Amino acid sequence: MTTSTILITGAAGWLGGLLSDALIADARTPNxxxxLADIVEPKAPKNVEAVTIKADLTAKDPIDALFNTKLGIPDTIYCLHGIMSRGSEDNFDLGLKVNVDSIRLMLQAAREYGPKADAPIKFVFTSSLAVYGGPLPHxxxxxxxxxxxxxxxxxxxxxxxxxxxFSRRGFIDGRxxxxxTIVVRPGVPSAATSAFISGVIREPLKGIESLCPIGNSIDDPALELPSWVASPETxxxxxxxxxxxxxDKFLxxxxxxxxxxxxxxxxxxxEALEKVGGKKALDLVKFKDDPINRRIVxxxxxxxxxxxxxxxGFHVDEGGMEPIVRQFQKDIEAGIA
Structure with a gap:
């Protein structure tokens, strides 16, 4: 049986944990x-072989070590680590170090070790709609x-x-x-500029006040600010x-x-929060407009x-916000959010 060896950076984060579980459940990735690597040591999934590594991925030697474990060279890399949006804005040099320099070192390592594998290493890089700005089409x-x-x-x-x-030159097989924006994220608020998009749902459904940095009241026209969102599951x-x-299916x-x-x-x-959690939940949302946050979003x-x-073959949510909020409420009740 073919073995799939998958390297996940940023594996200690919420998405990293969900990803490893999903890959285990995926019939297309047997065995x-x-x-798993991160700045804090990730938790190993159960019932599968795994190496967990605490590493600073802004330096070459720790990155090289990821390709020299007992599991050998990975055939797929999920590059999930990074400094989130508001964190990058507030600490420009750290953002460059983690979000650019570290990724370049990862790519160079995949290029170096890839020829020792049967094919170029698949390199899945998670980017963001934050790459857009300026005048845009509808x-x-x-x-x-x-x-x-x-x-x-x-x-x-x-x-x-x-x-x-690196993909054009055949060094890696990039995607x-x-x-x-993923909504609703469980856990504590992140340093992402978009963190409030989950926060105005997550905290009120748990009976906790949440601060919305868009607008100054429930009637503020600023609340018409639209975002492009998807559920965690999708x-x-x-x-x-x-x-x-x-x-060969990519452009x-x-x-x-x-x-x-x-x-x-x-x-x-x-509106979805009120339908699911009632006015009691909605009243827990407080407003204080943050011009920097609003400008970026x-x-x-x-x-x-x-x-x-x-x-x-990618998937899309159906039904808008209400099914997502209802699912998150169920996750809270089940103790998994």
Whole structure:
């Protein structure tokens, strides 16, 4: 039976844990085993072979070590690690170090060790719709030019160009997935500029106050701010699908795929929150407009053409915000959110 050896960086994060479980459950990846790395040691999944590594991935030697474990050279890499959007904006140098320099070192390692494998290493890089900015069409298509207006988007776009070039030269088999804003994220708020998009649902459903940085009241027109979103469940399905798309199915000039999503305004979220959690939950949302947050989020496009990613087998949510909020409520009740 063929063995799949998968390296996941950023594996200690929430998405990293969900991804390893999804890959184990995926019938297309039999006999899977993992090399899991992060700045804190990841937790190994049960009943599969795994190596867990605590490492600073901004230096060459720790990255080289990922390719020299007892499991040998990975055939697939999921490059998930990074400094989130507001963190990159507030600490520009750290953002460059983690979101650009570290990715370049990962690519160079995949290039160096790839010839020792049977085929170029598949390199799945998670990017973001933060690569967009400036004047945009009403609906973003694969032809829309990315011009970021924040440090996070700049770092992601820079690394995208590297992944494309390394793929063009045959050093790796890259696939770049630009993620929608994932809602609802469990756990504590992250340093992402978009963290409030989950926070205005997550905390109120747990009986905790949440601060919305868009607008100053429930009646503020600023709440019509739209975002491009997807559920965690659908996003993880698409992570798995990314490694299974044949390389020759991507567009010739780029390995970028904007993952499918749908448009939801802040008001759409709050209306779904009230339907699921009642007025008691809605009243826990407080408002204090943050111009920096609003500027960054407003620069991201809220509408995309899903035609291309759906043609590659990626998935999309159906039914808008309410089913997602109801699922999160069920996760809270089950003790898994």
């Amino acid at each position: 899977v085993r993992f090399i 609906v973003v298509t694969p032809d829309t030019i990315a011009t970021p207006e924040g440090a996070y988007g700049m770092g992601k776009l820079t690394s995208e160009l590297l992944v494309n070039e 770049i997935i630009r993620l929608p 996003t993880i399905k698409n992570f798995v699908q990314a490694m299974h798309v044949p390389g 010739k000039h780029t390995r970028v795929v904007c993952l499918p999503g749908f448009t939801a305004t802040v008001r759409d979220e709050l 407003s620069s991201w496009p809220p509408r995309f053409d899903n035609t291309y990613p759906l043609s590659l």
